[in-house]
Amino acid sequence: MKHVFDDQNLVDSIKKSKILLVGGGGIGCEVIKNLLLTGFSHVSVIDLDTIDVSNLNRQFLFNKSHVGESKAKVAANVAHKNFAHGEHIDVKAIHNSIQSQEYDVSFFKSFSIVINALDNISARSHVNRMCLAANVPLIESGSEGYFGQVFTIKKHVSACYECTGQRQDQRTFASCTIRNTPSLPIHCIVWAKHLFAQLFGEDDPDNDVSPDLSDAEVASQVNELMKEISNDKKPETTREWAQKNNYDPIVLFNKLFCIDIQYLLKMVNLWEKRRKPTPLHFDDLAKEHFTCQPSSSTSSEVCNGKTYSKLKDQKIWTIRECYEVFSESLKELKERFNKEGNLIWDKDDETALNFVAAVSNLRSHCFGIEMKSKFDVKSMAGNIIPAISSTNSIIGGLITLQAIKLLQNLKHETNDEKLPNNSFEDNAIKNNCKQIFLRKVSLNRPNLISSYELFDPNPNCLVCSGRVPEIDITLSLNEVLMIDFVEQVLFKKLNFVCPDICIDGTAKVIWSKDEADMETEEEREISKKKLMSDFKSLKNDVRLRVNDLLQDYSVLITLKDEKFDLNENEGLFYKIIINEGEIKTESKNKESTNEIKDEAEEAFEKTKMDSSKEDELLRTDQQCLRTNELNDISKIGEIAYEENSQEIICIDDEDEEDSEDIMVMAEYAGETMVTEVENGGDVETDNSCDIIEVREKRKVEENEGDFLLKKRRLD
Numbered sequence: 001m002k003h004v005f006d007d008q009n010l011v012d013s014i015k016k017s018k019i020l021l022v023g024g025g026g027i028g029c030e031v032i033k034n035l036l037l038t039g040f041s042h043v044s045v046i047d048l049d050t051i052d053v054s055n056l057n058r059q060f061l062f063n064k065s066h067v068g069e070s071k072a073k074v075a076a077n078v079a080h081k082n083f084a085h086g087e088h089i090d091v092k093a094i095h096n097s098i099q100s101q102e103y104d105v106s107f108f109k110s111f112s113i114v115i116n117a118l119d120n121i122s123a124r125s126h127v128n129r130m131c132l133a134a135n136v137p138l139i140e141s142g143s144e145g146y147f148g149q150v151f152t153i154k155k156h157v158s159a160c161y162e163c164t165g166q167r168q169d170q171r172t173f174a175s176c177t178i179r180n181t182p183s184l185p186i187h188c189i190v191w192a193k194h195l196f197a198q199l200f201g202e203d204d205p206d207n208d209v210s211p212d213l214s215d216a217e218v219a220s221q222v223n224e225l226m227k228e229i230s231n232d233k234k235p236e237t238t239r240e241w242a243q244k245n246n247y248d249p250i251v252l253f254n255k256l257f258c259i260d261i262q263y264l265l266k267m268v269n270l271w272e273k274r275r276k277p278t279p280l281h282f283d284d285l286a287k288e289h290f291t292c293q294p295s296s297s298t299s300s301e302v303c304n305g306k307t308y309s310k311l312k313d314q315k316i317w318t319i320r321e322c323y324e325v326f327s328e329s330l331k332e333l334k335e336r337f338n339k340e341g342n343l344i345w346d347k348d349d350e351t352a353l354n355f356v357a358a359v360s361n362l363r364s365h366c367f368g369i370e371m372k373s374k375f376d377v378k379s380m381a382g383n384i385i386p387a388i389s390s391t392n393s394i395i396g397g398l399i400t401l402q403a404i405k406l407l408q409n410l411k412h413e414t415n416d417e418k419l420p421n422n423s424f425e426d427n428a429i430k431n432n433c434k435q436i437f438l439r440k441v442s443l444n445r446p447n448l449i450s451s452y453e454l455f456d457p458n459p460n461c462l463v464c465s466g467r468v469p470e471i472d473i474t475l476s477l478n479e480v481l482m483i484d485f486v487e488q489v490l491f492k493k494l495n496f497v498c499p500d501i502c503i504d505g506t507a508k509v510i511w512s513k514d515e516a517d518m519e520t521e522e523e524r525e526i527s528k529k530k531l532m533s534d535f536k537s538l539k540n541d542v543r544l545r546v547n548d549l550l551q552d553y554s555v556l557i558t559l560k561d562e563k564f565d566l567n568e569n570e571g572l573f574y575k576i577i578i579n580e581g582e583i584k585t586e587s588k589n590k591e592s593t594n595e596i597k598d599e600a601e602e603a604f605e606k607t608k609m610d611s612s613k614e615d616e617l618l619r620t621d622q623q624c625l626r627t628n629e630l631n632d633i634s635k636i637g638e639i640a641y642e643e644n645s646q647e648i649i650c651i652d653d654e655d656e657e658d659s660e661d662i663m664v665m666a667e668y669a670g671e672t673m674v675t676e677v678e679n680g681g682d683v684e685t686d687n688s689c690d691i692i693e694v695r696e697k698r699k700v701e702e703n704e705g706d707f708l709l710k711k712r713r714l715d
């Protein structure tokens, strides 16, 4: 190790420092291996999850025999066994949530560096706040498909995780879009999942699938439309209705895709500017064109002169096939429901997936929306962001490099609040640690990895600016339940974990997480039903102080009591206005994927202004790649991917005589395909394939040499 780093102080601090790794998944597995191979001797890994079969393709510390076990424990054991060399190497596993109250500020203070390898915003925000409160540097990371990002957060030195404003976890859709006017495949998929829940799952009125009369666009017609329903005896739930009809597939089919669609057509306002849906009756299914493949779905495709047959799950079903799958899965789910009770939708449950794929495609057909293959439905319905092992492996390498750079610059081994003599350290961190992006290669951006100076803290940040932020929240006190305010606004929107709500200026606690946790089952049932207006002190213009003792974080909220139409507010029952005070900067609000791209592009635009700086940045890139080679990411820089397709471009432009053709081996569902690529050429494999090897052709033939890229997994 000394030979590699040539700096005894650094070697010592690597050995001495204590690292907390939050997350033992795709990136976590890479990081723990890298840390141990680098010589770190005190690593704690915390993860709440257990190992699932679907993790095994990329979380390489795990194998089949570990399924169901704690990620943290297995990762710690396997990594220790394989990568720890030398004595006194201490790898701790914690099988728990990092958001648990046990892990307070003093717990965080006991570490030199915290590393986030998480997959959700709520936990990331929490660790961000804990590290700010404990004044411990945090390395934040993320990957999404071929994109990735790593950056260092140090209190008052660089931007924190929440400096860029509110982040959104998942896309949600207004109920009237789902129930009345879908226009995208995802709308029909969400509707199909709701139908599954209505028929076989836990009863949830939010998941209603019938035409929505509360849609503001049909307000003028409501009375007329209601009349029709009241003639039809008592209203019944979708499930009651289905049970009454013994889940008869033809009856259900006609109701869902014909009668309900005809009813929607009566809401004439909806179709003034939209394409009208077409009802689909069971008797229509025999018609010839419903038994043919849609033109977009051919059963084979040509790739590099060779023809590959498309796999079963990638074909788009005919309408007739959709009905057959619908009918079969309905029958099987009914039997399971009668035996097991409520079912939970799971993308890996073949029958449940078949049901959603068939139903969503039938609905798409009615609304003239593009139909999707079962494979596409699976990834859309499961909210699956593709996770790619090589992206995680590069990100894992970059995190480790950032950790080393941090240690080189953390001269003062103290966690005290910011002292004047720490400004040297702050500058050193600012100058040496980087904001790093992994993104697609294009002509004007030839490098896979770009690094930039850390962003400055946002003076208006709700979390790290040092002042208590003031927020106005508008909602209707007479209609909103306290539990919804706490769960949707405080937990989900503002990322609190353990809040107390007081009237500002008094010590009177109105609601407290601790107290709520102590309630008996009976008390909880009562609390659940309390409206905000049931709390006497909650009135228009009241100022609340919400304080999270665990996160050491407070927000002042002024409540504005006002009724408004939820449909005009994207279905949300509250509106938030953040009072930015006197300091004003450009506010940013981006969704996660775009954010990664946009930030990189923005930063890139800035550097283009100054070409000497760009050269410097490019040099840094190359250094990153070279150092990465030490980290078991061999020669990965020679292969580039295009976004959203598995296009591999061989960008090795060495002299003609050295050049080698490349072989790409890809696998899908056990079938292997091999494609050759000329040096400098490119290949596009099927989107759903898993690329398993990229290798020089001559070396494959002679059965020797390195893989340029190969999935690694330990036995």
Ligand SMILES: [Zn+2]
Residues within 6 Å of the ligand: 159, 160, 161, 162, 163, 164, 457, 458, 461, 462, 463, 464, 465
């Ligand atoms: Zn911040």
